[in-house]
Amino acid sequence: MNLPKPEHDELADGPIRAPDFSLRQLSYFLAAAQHQSVQKAAGVLHVSSPAVSAAIAHLEGTLGVTLFKRQHARGLILTEAGSAFAVQCRAFLQNANDLLQPGSLDRSALRGQVKVGCLTTFAPLVIPSLLNTVREDIPNAKLTWTEGHHEYLIEGLRTGTLDLAVLYDFEIPSGIQVMTLRSAPLQVVLPPQHALTARTRISTADINTEPFILLDLPRTREYMLSAFSSHGVLPRIAHSVTSLNMLFGLVAAGHGFSLLNFCPPYTVPGIGRIVSRPFESLVRQPNIVVAYSYRYHYPRVAAAIVERIASIIETLTIESP
Template structure:
């Protein structure tokens, strides 16, 4: 008599993997809302209606029996602790699905999918435009999205999964963020043309103590710049606090003071600062929680070459 064990097993509870009660599309909607912290912004980015995104989030919360977002008037939709953990899994799953499709349907050497790169605003204009051109020329089936901002903004985006990579300096990097070191970026003194201190090849903070300082007053950047003085027991004479590179360079160029930067754009005048501070590195940072995709690896390859050719020290 033939065995019916297989039929009984199937009837009692199949061991086959079944699809869950939600779709990849609904997961993509959820990840978009987590990225933008707004239903309407996510809908605009996805080119769908806001009610469709709202319905997807409601379905996921009902299916999982968990609250994924807290609704806050000031900040919009903020991930709960459970939502944050779920966002990590969803993002990795979606990236894996993209790579699965790329490997099965196309030449396995061709890169598909998308990558979000964030860059410090100080040198974004010198890296992002050539990177976009090279990436589009080499990887026509992939898309790269760029973002620029200050140090705090980049770190927050890496931790929430909004950014795959961030081109930044490696100071005050929290645990969980991994860094690919590209090159050292020592502090430099930016001075107006013709300033007497430009006759020196190197400067110390003590020589700058009586000079008016133009401080780039941004989160973390501010504290880092001021620590260059406090480390040597010197109090700087802050003349201006600015929030953009354009204003900083404009004030310096017109003789209103000096500033400190790790990257000096072309047509500026700088000298190396002798300091007891650790010299930071320019790095490509990423979170270890999120899947490192082939598209991200392609960006790393191009950025490494671009940064090698970028002059960090002005004349």
């Protein structure tokens, strides 16, 4: 949930008004989100259940949104608006606590280890740049990293072997919070000499009879195939690959087309380059997100690293003209 940016500097016109809720109410809300229960949150906070319920009701009334779905069997489940609000609450409370620490406003005081995971498909364009900017901007931070597929990264967040993960927002389980960075719509990947490159958008009917090169990775396979099955058709799979380099090589050599959400400009040495065009599909278009567990303390150094990740992702070229 992105808050609107002010059209002018409020500090120039007068004091900034405090919102109609307290830090304590935010902490009650986050505890309920983490434990998915008013009763459990109250027990951890050593307050009464009505106090937690009242805090949530006040926030929902003030914001004008529903923060939780109430399910008898599963307890409290964050809504989409609730998830977005929880991200801002966690960062806000952490920053408020950090203000009490000595030297909290000194960038050189940012220190500590942060373990970052990144989806294999775009890790090569994210991790090296992140290592550079952290080394230059946050010299006292220790950044460790790994790359992997979706399930590997989610499991790392669950077990604590990862603090942050950069991935698509596919089937994010309860207990994992995400911060949206940018959308990543499906694209058709083609050799530049293909007749369909003249189109501004490509539909399933345009490519259904063409040989399809499938990126056969966990989650990716099912998602790509659903882009066809949602239209009641199946692709003609010519090749299954497990790496982008092989996919790009086969496409550039004219052995078929592929589908990707992330397709930066790429030239295969000795063969040629690839191009991409927007794909019209009924499947949900994912977002690239930063994810972390509710159990993660989310220190200020992690917030600084997330800020750098967001900047890198924002400037990535994810389409190949």
